[in-house]
Every structure is written in structure tokens, then in C-alpha cells.
Amino acid sequence: MKFHFRLPGVKVMVGLVLLAVFTFLAFFGSALAPYDPSARSNDILQSPSAKHWFGTTHIGQDIFSQILVGTRSVMFVGFFAGILATVIAVVIGVTSGYLSGWAGEAVSTVSNVFIVIPALPLIVIVTNVIPNSGDWAIAMVIGCTGWAWGARLLRAQTLSLRQRDFVQAARANGESTWRIVGVEILPNLTAIIASSFIGTVMFAVMTEIALAFVGVSGISQWNWGEVLFWAQGQQALAIGAWWWFVPAGLCIALLGTSLALINFGIDEIVNPRLRGAGRTTVRTADGRKARMRFGFTPVLTPSADEGGGR
Amino acid sequence: MTSEVVLEAEALTKHFPVRARGRAALSRGPKVVHAVDDVSLSLRRGRVTALVGESGSGKSTVARLLAQLYPRTGGDIRIGGVSTAVKGGGRHFKAYARRVQMIFQDPFASLNPVHTVRHHLTRALKIHGRYTGEESLDELLGRVQLTPASLYLEKYPHELSGGQRQRVSIARALAADPEALLADEPVSMLDVSIRLGVLNLLRDLKERLDLAVLYITHDIASARYFADETLVMYAGRMVEGGDSETVTQRPAHPYTHLLVHSAPDPERVRGGPAPYDDEDTGEPPSLIDPPSGCRFHPRCPKAMDVCRARVPERTLVGDAPDHWVACWLFDDEGKGEGKGTDAEAADIETTDIETTDIEISDVEAADVEAAAAEAQAPELEGAAP
Amino acid sequence: MKYFAGRVGFYLLTLWAAITINFFIPRLIPGNPVDSLIAQRRGEIDSNAIKSLDILFGLDKHQSLLSQYWSYLGQLAHGDLGISFQNFPEPVTSVLGSALPWTLGLIGTTTILAFLIGTLLGVFAGWKRGTWVDGLLPVTTFLSSIPYFWLGLIAVTLFTGVDSWLPSSGGYDPGLVPGWDLGFIGNALRHSILPAATIIISSVGGWLLAMRNMMVTVSAEDYITVAHAKGLSDRRVMTKYAARNALLPSVSGFGMALGLVVGGTFLVEYVFSYPGVGLQLLNAISGHDYPLIQGVFLTVTVAVLAANFLADLAYMALDPRTRKEG
Numbered sequence A: 001m002k003f004h005f006r007l008p009g010v011k012v013m014v015g016l017v018l019l020a021v022f023t024f025l026a027f028f029g030s031a032l033a034p035y036d037p038s039a040r041s042n043d044i045l046q047s048p049s050a051k052h053w054f055g056t057t058h059i060g061q062d063i064f065s066q067i068l069v070g071t072r073s074v075m076f077v078g079f080f081a082g083i084l085a086t087v088i089a090v091v092i093g094v095t096s097g098y099l100s101g102w103a104g105e106a107v108s109t110v111s112n113v114f115i116v117i118p119a120l121p122l123i124v125i126v127t128n129v130i131p132n133s134g135d136w137a138i139a140m141v142i143g144c145t146g147w148a149w150g151a152r153l154l155r156a157q158t159l160s161l162r163q164r165d166f167v168q169a170a171r172a173n174g175e176s177t178w179r180i181v182g183v184e185i186l187p188n189l190t191a192i193i194a195s196s197f198i199g200t201v202m203f204a205v206m207t208e209i210a211l212a213f214v215g216v217s218g219i220s221q222w223n224w225g226e227v228l229f230w231a232q233g234q235q236a237l238a239i240g241a242w243w244w245f246v247p248a249g250l251c252i253a254l255l256g257t258s259l260a261l262i263n264f265g266i267d268e269i270v271n272p273r274l275r276g277a278g279r280t281t282v283r284t285a286d287g288r289k290a291r292m293r294f295g296f297t298p299v300l301t302p303s304a305d306e307g308g309g310r
Numbered sequence B: 001m002t003s004e005v006v007l008e009a010e011a012l013t014k015h016f017p018v019r020a021r022g023r024a025a026l027s028r029g030p031k032v033v034h035a036v037d038d039v040s041l042s043l044r045r046g047r048v049t050a051l052v053g054e055s056g057s058g059k060s061t062v063a064r065l066l067a068q069l070y071p072r073t074g075g076d077i078r079i080g081g082v083s084t085a086v087k088g089g090g091r092h093f094k095a096y097a098r099r100v101q102m103i104f105q106d107p108f109a110s111l112n113p114v115h116t117v118r119h120h121l122t123r124a125l126k127i128h129g130r131y132t133g134e135e136s137l138d139e140l141l142g143r144v145q146l147t148p149a150s151l152y153l154e155k156y157p158h159e160l161s162g163g164q165r166q167r168v169s170i171a172r173a174l175a176a177d178p179e180a181l182l183a184d185e186p187v188s189m190l191d192v193s194i195r196l197g198v199l200n201l202l203r204d205l206k207e208r209l210d211l212a213v214l215y216i217t218h219d220i221a222s223a224r225y226f227a228d229e230t231l232v233m234y235a236g237r238m239v240e241g242g243d244s245e246t247v248t249q250r251p252a253h254p255y256t257h258l259l260v261h262s263a264p265d266p267e268r269v270r271g272g273p274a275p276y277d278d279e280d281t282g283e284p285p286s287l288i289d290p291p292s293g294c295r296f297h298p299r300c301p302k303a304m305d306v307c308r309a310r311v312p313e314r315t316l317v318g319d320a321p322d323h324w325v326a327c328w329l330f331d332d333e334g335k336g337e338g339k340g341t342d343a344e345a346a347d348i349e350t351t352d353i354e355t356t357d358i359e360i361s362d363v364e365a366a367d368v369e370a371a372a373a374e375a376q377a378p379e380l381e382g383a384a385p
Numbered sequence C: 001m002k003y004f005a006g007r008v009g010f011y012l013l014t015l016w017a018a019i020t021i022n023f024f025i026p027r028l029i030p031g032n033p034v035d036s037l038i039a040q041r042r043g044e045i046d047s048n049a050i051k052s053l054d055i056l057f058g059l060d061k062h063q064s065l066l067s068q069y070w071s072y073l074g075q076l077a078h079g080d081l082g083i084s085f086q087n088f089p090e091p092v093t094s095v096l097g098s099a100l101p102w103t104l105g106l107i108g109t110t111t112i113l114a115f116l117i118g119t120l121l122g123v124f125a126g127w128k129r130g131t132w133v134d135g136l137l138p139v140t141t142f143l144s145s146i147p148y149f150w151l152g153l154i155a156v157t158l159f160t161g162v163d164s165w166l167p168s169s170g171g172y173d174p175g176l177v178p179g180w181d182l183g184f185i186g187n188a189l190r191h192s193i194l195p196a197a198t199i200i201i202s203s204v205g206g207w208l209l210a211m212r213n214m215m216v217t218v219s220a221e222d223y224i225t226v227a228h229a230k231g232l233s234d235r236r237v238m239t240k241y242a243a244r245n246a247l248l249p250s251v252s253g254f255g256m257a258l259g260l261v262v263g264g265t266f267l268v269e270y271v272f273s274y275p276g277v278g279l280q281l282l283n284a285i286s287g288h289d290y291p292l293i294q295g296v297f298l299t300v301t302v303a304v305l306a307a308n309f310l311a312d313l314a315y316m317a318l319d320p321r322t323r324k325e326g
Helices: A010-032 A063-098 A102-116 A119-129 A135-145 A148-162 A165-173 A177-213 A224-233 A242-270 B059-066 B091-099 B117-127 B134-143 B162-174 B192-209 B220-226 B244-249 B254-261 B305-309 B332-337 B341-359 B362-383 C002-024 C033-040 C047-057 C065-077 C092-127 C132-145 C148-159 C182-219 C222-229 C234-272 C277-286 C290-318 C320-324
Strands: A281-283 A289-291 B005-018 B031-044 B048-052 B074-079 B100-103 B180-184 B212-217 B229-234 B237-243 B314-316 B324-326
Touching: A010 A063, A010 A242, A063 A102, A063 A135, A063 A148, A063 A177, A063 A224, A063 A242, A102 A148, A102 C002, A102 C234, A102 C290, A119 A135, A119 A177, A119 C234, A119 C277, A119 C290, A135 A177, A148 A177, A165 A177, A165 B100, A165 B117, A165 B162, A177 A224, A177 A242, A177 C234, A224 A242, A224 C148, A242 C132, A242 C148, B005 B059, B005 B212, B031 B048, B031 B059, B031 B074, B031 B212, B031 B237, B048 B059, B048 B192, B048 B220, B059 B100, B059 B180, B059 B212, B091 B100, B100 B162, B117 B134, B117 B162, B134 B162, B162 B192, B180 B192, B192 B212, B192 B220, B212 B220, B220 B229, B220 B244, B220 B254, B229 B244, B229 B254, B237 B244, B237 B254, C002 C065, C002 C290, C092 C132, C092 C182, C092 C234, C092 C277, C092 C290, C132 C182, C148 C182, C148 C234, C182 C234, C222 C234, C234 C277, C234 C290, C277 C290
Parallel strands: B048 B212, B048 B229, B100 B180, B180 B212
Antiparallel strands: A281 A289, B005 B031, B005 B074, B229 B237, B237 B324, B314 B324
């Protein structure tokens, strides 16, 4: 199966590069960290310096090391939860889209229920209530609650694909239902699945950081949210220790942006109309400017001294 | 000589349920779209049967019912004489699909855009256990005149032209080695210049492989060219049938008349007599609430009281064997009830012959006159009470 | 009407699901929370209170699960959400009663404002592609990737200080008595500016992007070309034809997105110590105040369902197709 590869635009490349950096850090962060992130020292609440790039905490821990080490937990939980949620979304969404009749409707209602119920409160409650919540457990909980959006999206797409002639043709050939869903319909959904996956990863990353921020225990050490938790707890704002919480937030924003940019790229592949319009102002023969808009033919009125410029 | 019947439908009916909304849901019972009502036809080996009608007449539904892509509401489908009802996806359906295959109208939509030609054909062969390696693919493409095969196997649908795609679809259908081929408007979406090529291919295949072909179209002229037998459908019911030449040259039913004469004709532009009152000829009716009795009566210039009351039965027209029509104008009963019918019926046929005179070349004029004589004869017979 | 009835049925179903989830939450807790409460209070608890808590937590072992469920439903029907552990003996309903208006006010206004601003900007971004408006997209995307609460932290650092006009926490100055007088309201509004601003800035991006994509898709449709050909002004075509149609998916997605907004708002309340329901929830969690936790979850879900319902009504008003069928 071949994909139509256009050279990805600037936006997507930036996103991919950022993502690659974070992935690299997830694997090698702890090796690269100059200090043990939990180690205390006497350099209390220092602003960024050559010795501590991101400054130190109230007990002398190096914030830069904390961020580096914390990347692993963030990336792991984010992607694992994303994968789990996407798998569930694909299974539920595609089957409910292909099955006609009440079975499909019932499954769709279930996913709608999950969408409407506010996710964060539910996750916060569940993770607090179950014993032994480590990274895996958190990822599982997020995965099992965050699949609903994707399922709804995939169901809508599958419903429309099911009517297409090539699916009917495969049926007429005698193809079995499972092969139709897996081999004929699924490949046509890859762009949507990829986009939904990225969206879910974003959601998972945000959620687990929020969980760490409010103090849900059990998440791996130095998840970025935990850095913020300590910053908040120690009133970093009040004492003006801005370096304590700025890097963590920036990293979150950068990771989120990189994922969003990649998502843009996928959107544009699927719907070529969404691509940036590029240079749209052109000069006409008589020196006036005309703006080209996709789908519209510019109309030029003749100027007074020239007979109908075009 | 009649060849063996491969696939036949008897009193085939399909009603689609309509989701009742709002006030409608409270008043009557569940509404249905009467897409197909009481359709009977037979497909024979080595013969092409054309099913002609405008959009919404139900002809595509008939094809899908015969392919058993969805279940029928009533009637019977017999393959090789044996009644059959299978649901999609299972073993029984596969056995049925091995014998009855379908070609779709839109050459682009009927091929999966993410798969190559090779994938399409390999799957088609493998499903029915007829894949024997590369040669089977080459041979399949050879049958639809796409050679050399290597040029086409690795291509994606969007890299082929419309005619090529349709040939691939035909090859895919042939992979199962079917006995019956259902072609749902196979050339309607192709450029006019390549239509002939594809139709000739189908005729060629029909002869070599002894297939029974159902050719669905809205273009009655191509039915005359390609098909042995022509059936006309209107609003879900069959209204006329017979061998193609007779039905297209001497249409009996007012609707067939309309079809035949609605094709733009340069001769008429030059001022030949208008065969019909060319005014607004109306639109097809709603199939949720079809007209009572004969469904064509709201548009029919010759409608009588009986037409509104009862569904006409099939009667032989008499000018050719197997030429039948479902119209009260030709039924003795119907004739009895309406005084003006004889003259009006005569009107239709006389007018028809005049037009035929103008349309065809001199060489065939002799044939036409002979036909005209024939047509007059049964008319005179019918006039006797 | 079919559409309407279908939606109402769906909300009832979701309500039932939320109630049932609520029912099961405390049963996941190891140990017996009521006993620990009694120990905490050294036995000074009203027996009725204990009974109601037992029903809430299903600790009455003599009953089967099903009859526990019935008792729980009955309790809910009476408006009894249990008694808060932390604020003992104040019932959950009264704790929530004082906190809910703050949250509703905050979420309500910020969501509507973000929706309006984002959608409006999205209309322009989609219509005038190729101009500077396109540059808004990466900026708002970046802003949307920033967690609400972090933005709140930054805002506090940048805009507040010891003597600044914008307060750094709370819903109103301590010492002021809540009431409907102008002084209080003015003070409350002042306290809400920062929390509201952080939420709006962060969520605008989502609406903007969605609206822009829809505008782009809609502007390629034939009826837009016809409208232009008729000679209507560009502005008119943009608003009455394109935007009107592009709006529909955003409105229908509004209710669904609310679930996400709620989560973010809770965190903002936490950062600003804004006396809303979210703050209550997060405090309740660290304090193991299970009745309060359950009460918050249920209340929030009901509120989200109600908002969804209103959004559906708006959708019905906007899309004539739903009305025609009903």
C-alpha cells in the first residue's frame, strides 16, 4: 500500500522535529541529567545559572535534571494511553459503524455517554480511589476513558464508507465481513485514525500532568506535573521563583504544539483545501493588485483610463 | 431456440422501510418505499437481457436483489431452477457469488482507492480458490484486453482511465467464473467514445463464456444495440418486454414511447412532425405513496378510468412472439371499458410508423413497411369486439 | 420531535450511567471509610447520619447489591447526597450549594465568550485565507497547548503582586460578606478577571480552528458561488450563507466539548483558590472526603448534561432539517 507523499510543509517538519527531541529525551533523559533530580544540595532556590540551567528548588534539587528525567513518564503514559484509547476507539467505532441496525446504535450511544461525562473529574476520582496507582494504572485509566471521541469519529466515517461502491463490490465478490472491515475499510481510515491518535495522546499528556499537579500519588518521579506540584506547594509564585514552574509549562506547551502541528499536516493531507494558501496576492498587467481566493474568480472592474484591464 | 435459464426472478418485491418522522409517525402505519414490485425476469445462457428505465425506476435495486446484496421483501429468486435466499458474508453467500457476479456503474468508486489492480484481482481469485499464481492474473487481464498485464497490475485506480477501470471491474467479476453477470449501467459514466468498446467486450465475453447477462441502462438505444431482450421498468414495476428490436422500434406502452422519443433527434429539429405532444411530460412519482392502479397514469396522455383503479396485467401485443405489455390499452377488458380506445390505440401505432419512416435510412424502409403491415393486422383484429 | 425525544432519552440514559458510576466508586475503596470517620470524630455522630452514610457507601452488609442500589436511588431522590467528612456535620448539598454558583458563573461566561470569540475569529480566518489572519493559527494552537493551570500561574506572577489591582487568589476579598450588593459584586468580578482570562485565552484556539476548517470546507460549496453570482456583498455571503452553515458542527460539538472545559476549569480554580466546585473536589480528594467527591461528580455531570441540552435546543433552532422532521 502506497501513500501519496507530498513533501511535508514547514509546520509538520517543526512538529516532527520537536517530537523527536522529546522522544529522545524520554529514552536518554536520565542518562543526560547532570544531577540526580532528587538529590538535595545547599544551592537553595537559585535562579538559572551555569551550574543549574533551570535553577534549583527549595531544597537544592536541580530543576533541569528533574525535567529531563520526568520526560520519560510523560511520554510513556501519554503514548501508552493514546495507543490503548485508539485501539478501543477503532474496534468500537468501526464495528458500530459497519453493523447496521440497533447493535450499531447501542454501541454509539455508549460512546456518546462517555463523551459527555466529564473526563477529568472521573479520572481524578478513579485514580485516587484505586490502590496502587503507578504509571501503568494511570495510563490504563486514561486509556479506558478517553476513547470516546475517536470512536464517534470513526463510526461516522465507517458509516459513510460502508455505502461506497467498492465495499458493495467486495461483498458481491463474496468477501467475508471481517476481511472487508480489516482490508477494505480500515486502510481508508488511516488518516483519521492517526489524527485521532495524536489528539488522544495530547489529551493523555495533559491529563496525567494535571493528575500529578493535584497530587495523585504513584506517578513516576518527576513527571513535569509533579515539578509543578512542588512549585505550587512551596508558593513559588509568592517568593518569585519563576524558574521553578516556567520550564515545566513550556515543555508541556512545546510537546502539545508539536503534536498539534503534526495533526495539521495530517488534516491537510486528508483535506487538501485546508492547506495554507501561500502567496495569494498577484499583480495584474496594469499594475493593480488582485487577491486570489480558492474557489473564487477575481473580478476586475476596468479603471477609468484603461479599457477593461484583465 | 431458447437456451437454459440460469437465473430468474419471480414476483420480486422490495420495500425499504422509511423512518417515520414527526406527525407522520403518529398517524399512519410504517411507511415504505415501494422500490420494486412484482418484477419477473429470466436470464438465459448466452443472451443479454436489458432492463431499461429512468432514475428511480428501481432497476439498480433489481440488480442488487439478484446479487442478493440485501434481502428481498417478497418473491422468489431461482438459480439453475433452485430457489435461493442467502445472507451476505457467509459460506452460502460465497457459493452464490461464485455463480452470480455484478459490475457497478461508477468505475472509480467501485475500486478501492488504496489497493492496486493486483490486489483487487488476487482477492477476487483467492476468494473462490482460483488463484494459481501470476498466470491467472495475466489471463484474467487478457480476457478484458488489458495487455500486457504487467503494465496494469501495479497501478492504482486513480492512475487508470475510466474505460480501463471498468475493464478491471469486469475482470474482477469474471475471476469467479460466474454463470450470470449483472451489469448495472456499466457504460453510463464513460465517455461516449469508449462506450462502444466496453459493450463490445461484454458481448464478446458473453459469447465466449456463455454468460447470462443482465444489462441495466437508462439508454434504450444501447439496449437495442447490445441486448437480445429488452424489459422496461417504471416506478418499480415492469411495463413492457420483448426482443429488443420490437420493443425499441414498435414500443407499445406509452412510457416506452416516451423513452424512445425522448432521445434528441436531429431530424425532428429540422421540422419533422412531432410524434407526441412535447409539452411537460411530468416526473416520476413518489415511491412512498405510488399512484394507484397503473403507476404511469398521472403522466399518461391516454389514461382511462380503469388505469387509476387497477394494476394492468401482462398481455401479448401480438406483433412478435414474447412481446408483452402491461397496459389497459391492449387488454381486452380495458378496451371494452373505454370507447375511444380503439381509435387512440390506432393513433399511437400509426404515428409511430410515420416517425420510424423518417428516422431510418432508405435501405431499411422496406423492412419498416413490412412491419407496418404486420402492425396493422393485429390492430384490425383487436378492433373486432 | 423525534430528534428532541431522542436527545432527552439520551440524557436520561447518561444521567443513569453517572449515578451508577457514582454508586460504584466508594465500593472500590479498600477498608471502611465510615469507621475511620467515626474514629476521627471520636464516636460523636448522629445515628441517622451514620445510616445515611452506610447507604451511600453500601456498608450495610445485610442488603444485597441490588437493594443497596435501590436505597441509594431513593436517597438521591430525596436530595440527600450525604454528609461531608471534612465539613462535618454540614451536608454535601449545602457545601456544594455555596460553591456551585461560582463555578457556574466562571465556566458559563468563559465558555460562551471563548466560543464567541473563537468562532468569530474562525469565520474571518477561514474566509480570508492567505492574509495575515492565517498567522493566527499557530499562535492560538500554541496557546491551546498550554495547560490552563500553568497559564494561570504565569498570569499570577506577571499581573499580580502585593499591591496590584488584580488579586491573586480567592473569589472575593476575605472579610467581605457575600451578598447581592454592588460592592460585593464588583469585588467578585475583579477577582474573576484573571481566572476567566486564562481559561478564555487557552480555549479560544480550539474553537477558532474548528470554525476555520468548516468555513474553508463550506466556502467551496456551490451555493456560495451562486450567492456571489447573485451579486450579494461579500460580507453578507460570509455571514448569512457560509458562517450560518459552518456554525452547525461547532454548536453540536459545543456540548461535547464542555466535558473537557470542566476539567480545565477545576484546575484553574485550584490555582486561584477560586471558591468553586472544582476546588472543593480537589480538596475533598486530598482529605478523603468521599461523600463530597461523589456529590461533586454527580452535580457536575448533571450540569454538563443540562448545558448539552441547551446546546441541542440551539442546534434545533439553527438547523431547519431537524425541525422539518419533527
